[in-house]
Amino acid sequence: MNEMVARTDTLNTLTADAREFEGKALRAQLARSTRLEKAKALLLVLPLLLFIGVMFIFPLADMMLRSTDNGPVAELMPDTAARLLDWDQFTLPDEATYAALARDIQTAQKERTLGKIATRLNFELSGIRSLLTKSARKLAQMESSDESWKQRLVQIDQRWGELATWSAIKRVLPSVTATFYLSSLDLAYDAKGEVVRKPPERAIYVDNFIKTFAISLGVTLSCFILGFPVAYLLSVLPTAKANLLMICVLLPFWTSLLVRTTSWIALLQTHGIVNDLLVWLGILSEGNRLDMMYNMFGTVVAMTHILLPFMILPLFSVMKSIDPSFMRAATSLGASPFTAFIRVYLPQTKPGIAAGSLLVFILAIGYYITPALVGGRTGQMISNFIAYHMQQSLNWGLAAALAVILLIIVLILYWLFNRIIGIDKLKLG
Amino acid sequence: MNQNSSFVEFRNVQKSYDGKTLVVKDFNLSITRGEFVTMLGPSGSGKTTCLMMLAGFETATYGDILLDGQPINKVPPQKRGIGMVFQNYALFPHMTVAENLAFPLEVRKLGRNVIKQKIGNALEMVELGELANRRPAQLSGGQKQRVALARALVFEPKLVLMDEPLGALDKNLREQMQYEIKRIHENLGVTMVYVTHDQSEALTMSDRIAVFNDGIVQQLASPATLYEEPENAFVASFIGENNRFSGTVKSLDSDRCIVTLDDDDCNIRALPINITGHGSRAILSLRPERVVIDPEEGSLPNIFKVRAEGVTYLGDHIRCSVNFGQRHQFIIKIPNSEQHPVLKPGSDFRIGWAGRDCRAFNA
Ligand SMILES: Nc1ncnc2c1ncn2[C@@H]1O[C@H](COP(=O)(O)OP(=O)(O)OP(=O)(O)O)[C@@H](O)[C@H]1O
Ligand SMILES: [Mg+2]
Numbered sequence A: 001m002n003e004m005v006a007r008t009d010t011l012n013t014l015t016a017d018a019r020e021f022e023g024k025a026l027r028a029q030l031a032r033s034t035r036l037e038k039a040k041a042l043l044l045v046l047p048l049l050l051f052i053g054v055m056f057i058f059p060l061a062d063m064m065l066r067s068t069d070n071g072p073v074a075e076l077m078p079d080t081a082a083r084l085l086d087w088d089q090f091t092l093p094d095e096a097t098y099a100a101l102a103r104d105i106q107t108a109q110k111e112r113t114l115g116k117i118a119t120r121l122n123f124e125l126s127g128i129r130s131l132l133t134k135s136a137r138k139l140a141q142m143e144s145s146d147e148s149w150k151q152r153l154v155q156i157d158q159r160w161g162e163l164a165t166w167s168a169i170k171r172v173l174p175s176v177t178a179t180f181y182l183s184s185l186d187l188a189y190d191a192k193g194e195v196v197r198k199p200p201e202r203a204i205y206v207d208n209f210i211k212t213f214a215i216s217l218g219v220t221l222s223c224f225i226l227g228f229p230v231a232y233l234l235s236v237l238p239t240a241k242a243n244l245l246m247i248c249v250l251l252p253f254w255t256s257l258l259v260r261t262t263s264w265i266a267l268l269q270t271h272g273i274v275n276d277l278l279v280w281l282g283i284l285s286e287g288n289r290l291d292m293m294y295n296m297f298g299t300v301v302a303m304t305h306i307l308l309p310f311m312i313l314p315l316f317s318v319m320k321s322i323d324p325s326f327m328r329a330a331t332s333l334g335a336s337p338f339t340a341f342i343r344v345y346l347p348q349t350k351p352g353i354a355a356g357s358l359l360v361f362i363l364a365i366g367y368y369i370t371p372a373l374v375g376g377r378t379g380q381m382i383s384n385f386i387a388y389h390m391q392q393s394l395n396w397g398l399a400a401a402l403a404v405i406l407l408i409i410v411l412i413l414y415w416l417f418n419r420i421i422g423i424d425k426l427k428l429g
Numbered sequence B: 001m002n003q004n005s006s007f008v009e010f011r012n013v014q015k016s017y018d019g020k021t022l023v024v025k026d027f028n029l030s031i032t033r034g035e036f037v038t039m040l041g042p043s044g045s046g047k048t049t050c051l052m053m054l055a056g057f058e059t060a061t062y063g064d065i066l067l068d069g070q071p072i073n074k075v076p077p078q079k080r081g082i083g084m085v086f087q088n089y090a091l092f093p094h095m096t097v098a099e100n101l102a103f104p105l106e107v108r109k110l111g112r113n114v115i116k117q118k119i120g121n122a123l124e125m126v127e128l129g130e131l132a133n134r135r136p137a138q139l140s141g142g143q144k145q146r147v148a149l150a151r152a153l154v155f156e157p158k159l160v161l162m163d164e165p166l167g168a169l170d171k172n173l174r175e176q177m178q179y180e181i182k183r184i185h186e187n188l189g190v191t192m193v194y195v196t197h198d199q200s201e202a203l204t205m206s207d208r209i210a211v212f213n214d215g216i217v218q219q220l221a222s223p224a225t226l227y228e229e230p231e232n233a234f235v236a237s238f239i240g241e242n243n244r245f246s247g248t249v250k251s252l253d254s255d256r257c258i259v260t261l262d263d264d265d266c267n268i269r270a271l272p273i274n275i276t277g278h279g280s281r282a283i284l285s286l287r288p289e290r291v292v293i294d295p296e297e298g299s300l301p302n303i304f305k306v307r308a309e310g311v312t313y314l315g316d317h318i319r320c321s322v323n324f325g326q327r328h329q330f331i332i333k334i335p336n337s338e339q340h341p342v343l344k345p346g347s348d349f350r351i352g353w354a355g356r357d358c359r360a361f362n363a
Helices: A002-068 A078-084 A095-111 A114-124 A128-141 A149-156 A163-171 A179-184 A205-236 A239-254 A257-268 A273-280 A296-320 A325-332 A337-348 A350-365 A369-374 A382-391 A396-420 B047-055 B097-106 B112-125 B141-153 B171-188 B199-205 B223-228 B233-238
Strands: A187-189 A195-197 B006-015 B024-032 B036-040 B062-067 B082-085 B159-163 B191-196 B208-213 B216-221 B243-252 B257-261 B267-272 B281-286 B302-313 B317-324 B327-335 B348-353 B358-362
Touching: A002 A179, A002 A396, A078 A095, A078 A163, A095 A114, A095 A128, A095 A149, A114 A128, A114 A163, A114 A179, A128 A149, A128 A163, A163 A187, A179 A187, A179 A396, A205 A239, A205 A296, A205 A350, A205 A382, A205 A396, A239 A296, A257 A273, A257 A296, A257 A369, A296 A350, A296 A369, A325 A337, A325 B082, A337 A350, A350 A396, A369 A382, A382 A396, B006 B047, B006 B191, B024 B047, B024 B191, B024 B216, B036 B047, B036 B199, B047 B082, B047 B159, B047 B191, B082 B141, B097 B112, B097 B141, B112 B141, B141 B159, B141 B171, B171 B191, B171 B199, B191 B199, B199 B223, B208 B223, B208 B233, B216 B223, B216 B233, B233 B281, B233 B358, B243 B267, B243 B327, B257 B281
Parallel strands: B036 B191, B036 B208, B082 B159, B159 B191, B267 B358
Antiparallel strands: A187 A195, B006 B024, B006 B062, B208 B216, B243 B257, B243 B281, B257 B267, B281 B358, B302 B317, B302 B348, B317 B327
């Protein structure tokens, strides 16, 4: 009896093995038969892949590296760097270090690399630029004397006798740094090298991230409120009329972004058309003209106008696919038109709402040109700061850190979105 | 029919979508409580339009629609209490089967327990108890159909409308569903108005059939009457298979007429239905199964020589198209009995039919 059981067992395992083997063979066959198709498909997307690789992935990686890159100071001041390697940070460095610094400054001055060093150090501690140029000038004029380098340098500027100056230099020596990320979050190192909050008057980025978030949310919401009825109308109108309306919806895409934005300025500025009209109608007095431009309001209005099509199009494509018989069925089952709308129509537009909102929000959160033109002082978004550091202050490290943080926020939102709504539920068109 | 006995009544209803043409011209129909009435007609004849007017989704441009004696022209659809099964089922895709069934009960603000019980009963009725938590996308066509039916019935409407509910199903499933709808109709005793353009479906299911064409009811009668005694040429040709000839009336009595065919002056004796008079144009209609093969000389008023053209074996009967005078494609059906004659293409034989089996209509 037992023997028989054992035999059937071996038999079973045998057949199972055979089945598995067959399964493998089948999979291999399938892989072989689809290999050519796959190769063809790859060939089709290859140009795009290359383009994305060169124009997107590569700059992105470069930006990420730059956000932690500490710059060239260690190479340009090799002697000082070597001396500061095991400096304790609690007392001023020794004479040899001062000598090395003097030597490095002089060499840098000769080789015209002092500017680079100064720029990088200035991000760490403002004022070092002038300190370095001043020291370089004075060192060049100085006759040889038997005073120590320490005395001489402190004589040139007493900041060489402060710990803060030296710890700033030490911080830029390792190859990677967290400075730019700390700055992006309104944090900094103090003289002891500890992370502290920046004073409130210099803390701008966290508030601006929050503001950017709020503006994007506001723009998304107003796009939804304005876009939903239009999309609905588009989906129920007969084709000829719907096409006409669609052209109107797409009109913003046909004119230049700058023209559109500046026309908002003409409309909304203090002596613009809207204010003039309100004053003329007697609704406002001359002195109480509304500030609708060069602030957050102007940014939201202009951005809503520009991003509206990105909300309407996915909504429209979803609504178009909702059969009118659903609403009829709901009313025939006894629901009032309102209940039918809330319980039957609206839930079915969810994929469109999700897609439109995600699209508008992500476009808005990185928006640059409109806030730059109409944002004034209070309507600036994080991208404007990134641009500022790229173009004006040339602090690319900070720009990169801000950009990476923005990217991380967007990725987190995307992840949340996927968790809550599900990316497979999107319908983009 | 007096007003008390009719549950649904259309009175001189007209409908135009564009203000130029009347889609429904002068529609009169009266349905008694518990009846199963089918609207049958070719595509575009206005069946859906009439159903939509009854459900309240379209307004009649003229005339009255009465439900239980009350005009309902101004009652919005959600207040009419009419269950409806749509051709594409219109099951809400974001709700499960149970939620779909609960919807009409929830909007009526019934208690949770009552709802649960009613859903249970409804699912049991359509034999889908185990699928309560599926979504419509996870159901087969026939299952969707049953859910749609259950949803239209779950809130116990007095009247249920169905617009080609079986149009998307294959033949076997369709027959099964026809049977189930009929069974449910008999069990619940609800009034049903059913739209189809499949005449066999109409014939098997209905108490009465309204044949639609050209915006008016051509004939409203039971399936048997419709088949046996069509009242005009359209109904005769639309229901069942037909041999049709056109000719001129040569002589006319109350129950007999002689029509001379156009092509070859052949005289045919027929039963006049709505012939206006001597010399008028007429259309003759003869069912293929009423043709007798090799009749005794003199036993029938119409006997002619024909030649067989094509013979098709169809199992339960044999279909033969013959060449009758100048006319081709004259169809005869011979039941497959033991002693049925053996017909071969090209063979000559005689056919005949009784005068009352050939109906003459005004052309
Ligand atoms: N919403 C509408 N607007 C304009 N014309 C319409 C509309 N709905 C239907 N029609 C027209 O009215 C006529 C009748 O349409 P209806 O849908 O009632 O036909 P039907 O008998 O249901 O046909 P089918 O068997 O094909 O469903 C058709 O000629 C159709 O073109
Ligand atoms: Mg129809």
